[in-house]
Amino acid sequence: MVAATSSLKPLSPKKFGYAEARHLLNRAGWGGTPQQIVALQLMGLDAAVDYLVDYDAIPDVVPNPEYRDNILRPYTPEEREMLRIAEERGDQETIDRLREQQLAREREDRKQMAELRRWWLTRIIRSPRPLEEKLTLLWHGHFATNYRTVENSYQMLKQNVFLRRHAADSFATLVMGIIRDPAMIRFLNNDSNRRSSPNENLARELMELFTLGEGNYTEKDIKEGARALTGYGVDGNEFRFYKNQHDDGMKQIFGERGTFNGDDFAQMCLMRRSCGEFVCLKLYKHFVSDLPDGPNAPARSVITQLARQLVRDRYRLRGVLKTLFRSEHFYDPAIMGNMIKSPTQLVAGTIRTLNTPERDLDKLLDAMAMMGQQLFDPPSVKGWNGGRAWINTSTLFIRQNIAAYLITGKTPYERGWDRNQLDYDPMFLIEGMAINTPSAVVEHLCATVLGENVHPKRREQLTQFLEERGGRVHRDTIIALLLLMTAMPEYQLC
Amino acid sequence: MSNKPAFTRREFMRSMAVVSTAATVPMFVHRSAMAFGEPAAQGLTSRPGFPDDRILVIVELAGGNDGLNTVVPFGFGEYYDARPQLAIRKDQLLTLDKHAGIGLHSALKPIMGMIDDGCAAVIQGVGYPNPNRSHFASMDIWHTADPSGGKGLGWIGKAMDHALGASGASGTDCICLGRETPLAAQAHYIKPIAFENADLFRWAGADLHASLSAEYDKINRAGVLDESAAQQAARAEARMTRRGRARAEATAQSAESQASFLMRTALDAQVASDRIRAAVSKGTQTNFPGGPLASQLRMVAAMIRAELPTNVYYTVLGGFDTHAGQAGRHQQLLTQFATGVSAFYKELKAIGQDHRVLTVAFSEFGRRVSQNASQGTDHGTAGPMFVFGPMIRPGLLGEHPSLTKLDAGDLIYTVDFRSIYAGILEGWFKIDSAQVLGKSFQPAQFLKREA
Structure with a gap:
């Protein structure tokens, strides 16, 4: 591959043609029709980038989901009393009934999760603020939390809403919020991180996966950071600081001494040199190149330059995104059209570019899961690997078949071609x-x-x-x- | 079986992660225990890759199989005390070891037949420290071989990466019968194949109009454009044969452009699709029973018959999460399991391939010792594993977990599952298990010495 320019200077406005506008809409969004691409092109580079990045100005047309925050609940005092009496009397019927009610609530919650998946995919497909959804998905994979572990759909939604609300604001806001996020606290077991028996899970991932990257902290930092995070727990669906479980003693993190709490610890991570570059590498891999051979020289230079701006901007993201989306580097031929689509990009992009019917959302979500990307269920705290890891011989067929389904409405299970069933006009x-x-x-x-x-x-x-x-x-x-x-x-x- | 001196002996064995050497289980003579000091890697080949002819089939019993009602400790009163309605009477069991007081659920009659024929074994009490009772978490632990709940790749994926490396993959090294690739098969280099139905492992657009099919083939069989057609075909073919592929793949992936990578994978997909669909449609010589597991094993048998260059097949039978009304459901599931596996080996024997195929069945956990209030059982800990094939030491292996010394109502494992993995990796695939498992485990000796 020819090396790309590492210049972050703005592209000459004259060079912003149809192909460049298409590229911008694909990367900062999920693609669009020729008409939408032309509209963006006619705005010119500067206005087009502002339009996509300052998306708060665009009215949000996708309705909020209907949800219940109380599907899952512990037994009420009355139920506990009933259970106690039933156990005393050996009243099997009552015990079974209460148990069945609890199982029914869990089933109901899984149904709500399925509904929320449909809602999010609908947003990704329809939102006039595509960058908002693209960033939300980035942060979902970065601060990866999955329903199969958390098993609480409302808490997953709450996290999703939080990530979306601050998606383009400031990375620092995201970090400070995520250590107080109930789904994250439960996912990484910080609810059992107590003064008497610290749990290091959140402390470790906060540094390794969220802010600094491996090799930029010591085992001691993990231990002491975990102490700082003790008592950051969950009460019902809300964050709660359990003062009694918090270790307010002296700690030493990154060589500094103090009676740090979890917020101090997160702030200290954000102050570390490696944080800016770590975040910009994530942005780069999401928006610019999946770097199949690791960061090359131009990529490293671009990431360093972006990191400098990000730190200067106190982690506010919009400036960095605008610099990137306007840069010569972003429109280099080695960059354009050279990134492997995520399953979400493939599905949403096909619909948004070809303007096909949306078809059955459950079938689309099903195919996305088979292609390796189930929304609200990244495989682990590391999120999705992305790039070439998306592709194998099985997923390639699923990718081809889901596009054929969107265009024709025919699933791979059905044989035969009935022209009269075609409902898509290209x-x-x-x-x-x-x-x-x-x-x-x-x-x-x-x-x-x-x-x-x-x-x-x-x-x-x-x-x-x-x-x-x-x-x-x-x-x-x-x-x-x-x-x-x-x-x-x-x-x-x- | 005596439960008396359990503590010290069991503690010792667990720390060594070896399977019982007890005289009470004479069939399971323990080579490594008799030969301490032998290098763990003894018998390993320096040659990269798995022995060409060796196949591993995994059967995942998903949901948490009730081990105590599968391999039943009828000789222990505690079992009957803990399960007033669910316990199985001795006269309804197939006696496996009269002295040890262990029998099999009657639905496992076909497996009993296989034990008598010398090609099935039960390994008792398999588990791991600090057991996790969540389905997903425990399944992930089994799949990654990492009880700390790792972020890692799968144990099979890592093994294949280790054995075949970046250049050794054939494109059909690992085939998973199911919608998604299980975590166990996730790897850096190896690209596992996953499909529910071989007929879906193809482009469905071809059904829309005959003319599209030829055009599609032209596109997806072109390989990497700008490379000559002859080179392409040779490369694709070479990848499908063991000998040729290391050479053919010497062109490292790393410098490859995204488009070339995709074009090459597209060609691989066509070649694999042709082979797999041809194999599966050719079918098997013998008949298989109905049910999802048997139909997966039938496809596996057909692919083995067609001599695909595949080392690992992964199958799943779900539904073992029997919280309520367990007895009937469990009976059905065990019937599917036993009849499926026995039909599989009948077929393999008929086509002369049984000696090539080691099959291993596991579940993410067993269930609690006591039944619950709904005639079912809740999530527990250790459980039995099954191994099949003429290369295994048949019968009852290992030691049944104590029914008196429990951990908060749960069984305490007697065999670490990673020592079983080590036994598979070292004994069957002849690779260094420590590379895959992160540390050394004494390989459980469930294979015959000459295997």
Whole structure:
């Protein structure tokens, strides 16, 4: 691969064409139709970046989810009393009934989680503030917490709302909030981190995975940091500081001595030199390149420059994002169209670019899980590995098949082609084209669906395919072309 | 079986992570115990990769199988005391070891037959320290071989990475029958394949119109564009054979562009899809019973018959989380398990492949000793594992956990599951288990000496 420029100078406004606007919308969002790409292009680079990053100005049209915060609850005093009496009397029926009610609440909670997954995916697909969702997903994977461990849908939602509210504000706000987040506290067992028996889980991950990265702290820092975090617990669905369980003694963290509490400890992490670069590497891998061979020289230089700005900006993210999205580096040919789509990007991007029907959200979520990305359920506290880890021979077929499902509505389980069932009209993709020759149509579709890095052989093949059908440009042939394009290995890149 | 001197002896064995050497279980003669001081890595080959012909099949019994009603300690009154309704009467059991007082659930009759034929064994009391009673957490522990609840890759994935490395993967090294790749198979280099149904391991767009299929093939079988077609085909073919692939893959992945990586994977997918679908559609020689596990094992048998270059197959039978009304459900599940595995080995024997295939069945935990109020059992700790194949030492292995010395109502394990993994890795796959498990475990000796 040719090395990219490491310049963070703004791209010359003249160079911000259709391909660049498409790239920006793919990376800072989830892609868009040709009409949306052109609209962004016409804004010009500066305004386009401001529009996407300062998204608070865009009205939020996706309704909030309906939820209940009290599905799961401990026994009420009355129930406890009933249970006590039942146990005394050997009243099996009552014991069983109470137990069954508890199990029913757990089932109800799993249903609510499924509903919240549908809600979030709907937001990702429909939100006019795509960067908001993209950042929320980034932080979800960064401060990874999963439902299968937490087993409380309301707490997962609460965390999701928190991450979204501060998604573009300040990384420091996210860190300070996450150590008080009930789902995180439960996920990393800080609710059992007590003065008498410290649990190091949150302290370790706060440094290793959230702020500093491995090798930038000592085992002693973990031990002492864990003491600082003692007593940070959960009461019902809320954070609670249990003063009696907190160790307020002298600690030594990063060589500094003091009677630090958890907030002090998190602040101290944010003050460490490696924090800025650690966060910017995350941003870089999410927005710029998944770095299959590790950070190369230009990437390292860009990350260092961004980190400097991030620290100067006191961890406020918008400035850094704007610098990045305007930079020459971001639009370098080695960067554009060279990142492997996450399953979410694949699904949301296909819908948003081709404007297909949304189909059955459960089927989409199911496919995303099979492709390795179940929302609210990252595999571990490390989040998703991303990049080439998304791809194997099984997930590749699922990726191709989910695109075919979005376009045609046909699942892989159903055989046969019924033209009359087609409910998708792709003709808007070539609307307003002056010339309708097969090669021009293919060229035009490629520019939107695959970007510029398509091998000439692929264009030739598609053009020939269209020519063999008499060059007829109508719904069926365009759909056929889209099926082939979304089944290309290159479609997995954005 | 005497429960008397349990403490010191059991503590010793656990710290060594070895399986019982007790005279009361004469069938399980313990080589390593007789030969302390032998290097742990004895018999390992320096050659990279697994022995070509060796296959491991995992059967995951998901949900927490009730070990005490599977391998039943009928000789112990405590068992009957703890389970007034659920305990199985001695006359309804298949006696496995009269002296030890251990029998099998009657649904395991086919497995009893396999034990008599010398190709099945029960390993008792398998678990790990500080047991976790959450399904997910405990399953993750079994999958990663890391009781601290690690963030790591899977133990099988790590083993295959270690054995095959970046350049040795064939694309079909590990096949998982199920929707998603289990954590156990997650690896750096090895790309496991997962499918529920071989017919879904393909592009479904081909069904839409005949003309699309040919165009799709042109795209996805082109391999890395700008490389000659002959080179491509040779490379793809070489990857499918053991000998050729180390050489063929010498072109390191690292310098590869994203597009090339995807084009190459797309070609691999087509080749694997062709092979797997052809294998599965060709089917088996013998008949298999119904049920999800048997149908997975039938596909595995068909792929083994077609001689896919696959070392590990992963199958799952779910539904063991029997909190209420356990008896009938458990009977059904054990029937599916036993009839599925026995049909699998009948087929393997018929096609002359049984000596190549070691099968191991586990569950994330056993269940509590006492039944609960709903005629079921709640999440517990240690439980039995099963191993199958003509290379194993048949019968009852290890020591049954004590029914009197419990940990808050739960069994205390007698065998660390990682010593079983070590036995598989060292004894069957001939690789250094410490590289995979993070530290040395005395390999449990459930394989015949010559295996």
